[in-house]
Amino acid sequence: MDYSDLIQKLLNGNARAVARLITLVENDIVAAENIINAIYSHTGNAYILGITGSPGSGKSTFISTLTKIYAKQGKKIGIICVDPTSPLTGGALLGDRIRMKDNFSLKNVFIRSMANRGQLGGLARATEDVVKILDVYGCDIIIVETVGVGQSEVDIFKSAHSVVVLLVPGLGDDIQAIKAGIMEITDIFVVNKMDLSGADKKIADIMQMLELRMNYKYESLKDEENILLKSNWTPEIVKINSITGENFEKLTELIDKHRDFLSKSGVMADYQKNRIKSETLQILKHKITKKVEGLISSNPTIDEYLRLVMDKSLDPYSMANLIIKLLGLE
């Protein structure tokens, strides 16, 4: 299929074309490949903000308020909201728009809901591609809302420039704050619903965790010789109220500060490199899995191996090695 017409419209800023292209990359990986191939050289201008937190922590309402502020500054904003797909029926109920009503009619805001379609990690397979399309559409800021996460849905940190984690008072004690996973990939902690009691206790828990922190995500990104230069971002903490907008000024300052840190410390270049690596790995996994699945269902040698494993004269690891040989990947 030829997408050049849609892509031309996308480059001209046509919202309908954006929506169609997103549907295509969501539904069809071959289409995704062709589309990204055609637009990739135009990407790289948007700042990507990842918003994550447990279900009900107020992510959508928070994004709605933040979007209003950015829209007032004249920025063009893309929002991607990921919600979970049912593992039983494959259906999904996407309800994040409900909280973003105020932004529906703003011309400079493009909101798209996505089902994660069974992908673990908090995002959908096509999320990266959708980010690129919105980037080419001319969005200054792209806000990605993950599914309501538990503790280890950390894919967002590979996709976003700044990761904002929303926490609410009264959920979890200080032990929760020192667990691995989501708490380690955060650039800015936001304690939402600050009017509830326990907000300051929450902040104290996070501060305590940060004081004891031994490593942080940027350390694994950087060259040995630049360790001191690059490791000086301490995650910031701010308490806010998404309904009234209280403290959002402080919050946007912190986001700007982190953005500044990324570009001035040189972390940005490393970050880009790592992002491309992890994205390519993701694509390779998908492609190789498809190849292996094809091979397993069509190659008679595989049946032979299967029989051997069933007879216990071969084990699954050895069978996997033999398949790697068959694929010529050794």
Next chain:
Amino acid sequence: MGEKRKIKVLVCKPGLDGHDRGAKVIARALRDAGMEVIYTGLHQTPDMVVQTVLQEDPDAVILSMLSGAHKALCPVIMEKLKENEIDDVLISVGGIIPDEDKPFLEEHGLKGFYGPGTELKTIVEFVKNNLKR
């Protein structure tokens, strides 16, 4: 081709009508039938509905209206969709739609008109069988 194609449906409550139990039940039924359903919440203006269709690119739209404003709002929504060159999306309306209003709405390109008591599987089948793409 890629993964199996998902049907994407937008469930909307246009106008000042504040009752969305029915809309939520339908959203749930379509979800359980394996579709991706977006629910927009209450009090949508025609502009909000059209913006959402424009951005989300659904295969079908279900407008739920119990307030009696369907003759006022539906034609405006259809007109604005046309202005945006959206012509391959199934647009349906349900809720409380008197029989005598149905021909008028049909003329404007709307379908469905299911009311209280309709079996959920009827609505699921209706969506599946009336898609324009």
